[in-house]
Amino acid sequence: MAAESLQISNEESGTIVSSTKTITLRIARSNPKKNTEQKFDEFKIPYQKWTTVLDAILEVKKHLDHSVAVRYSCRQASCGSCGMKINGRPALACFTKITELNSDVVTVEPMNNFPIIRDLVVGFERMFSNHKKIKPYIINEESEINPGTKEFLQTPEDVEKYIQFSNCIKCGLCNSACPTMATDSSFVGPQALAQAYRYVADNRDKGKDERLKIIDDSHGIFRCHFAGSCSQVCPKGVDPAMGIQLLRGYLLGFRD
């Protein structure tokens, strides 16, 4: 493609403008609305120490092929939009530097275990509906929203019990890496299970029994085999596998 046009022209001044290091970026292209084919388009992209995979994809969109479909927003691992398979492993494109991949070829594909919308963009409907299913909010009759009720005080120790799980940005990387999700689309998934634990572990919450009932389902928590892949890919330190096992501890009677 027009890779040459990307090379920055040699300047007379002698100042080094850019490194000449390039990678081959392979982008999976598909449009399930039209047909089931998937092909890879290749682009030569110059990169710097700080270039992220998302930067490289946006470089393609800006200069080489603007039809590439990619979803992003924050560019700083906060919004959870840019999850994709990078060299075979789910990761956030904005949080993965080209240099850390140690490869001359970077292949980006849509995340597995989600329906493809187009190219790198996948649909989150099922994940969001599973997330909602576990009641991701504090259940307490004496809600502080009611007038006349008191504030709920929490010690720093109380907060430590759930704060890690509240870091979830709903990027879906965990569901994409999960071996159960690979074959069972009805599985509630590590994202939702970790959030179930986030609320159960919150001492303001009184919805533990309700949530345990929801996840104790034929496609619920017992489909987790503690392979830990969710935690290996989570970009926010949520460690879904830990939350899930702690949650299952209640159902198995190891904890109360």
Add this chain to the structure above:
Amino acid sequence: MPNIDENKEGIKGMANPTRYGIERFAYLLMRLSGLGLLVYFVVHIYETSMILQGKVGWDEFLEITQTTEGHIILALVIGMSVFHTVNGIRVMLGHGGIGVGKPARPDYPYPAQSQNAKHKISIYSAIVLAAIAMMYGIGVMFGD
């Protein structure tokens, strides 16, 4: 080809142990050893039922296990039993929330506490113990 529906990774992805550390490898070995033991268990019931054929039938069947192939299969069964049992204890404790780490405020680069050294050491121990048991078994079976 992408499966438009859910683009699920499928059995191939489930069984690919190369991308997510030793824990995912242990997950695969647990499945394979569990299924292997199940097959052995069924064959073993059939094998021991030969006693109903009297001493001759029993001895005839035992002959089959006294071959090189029989010894290799038994060595594999020994390895699978040891790995499945040791790793099974790790997995059962983990499933109960024991040894999976304590929730804390995560700090960059966010190492996952559930993927801790205790588990890794247990997995490696299960593999090493299985290998030792297999070598002992091979020694007994092949050594005159």
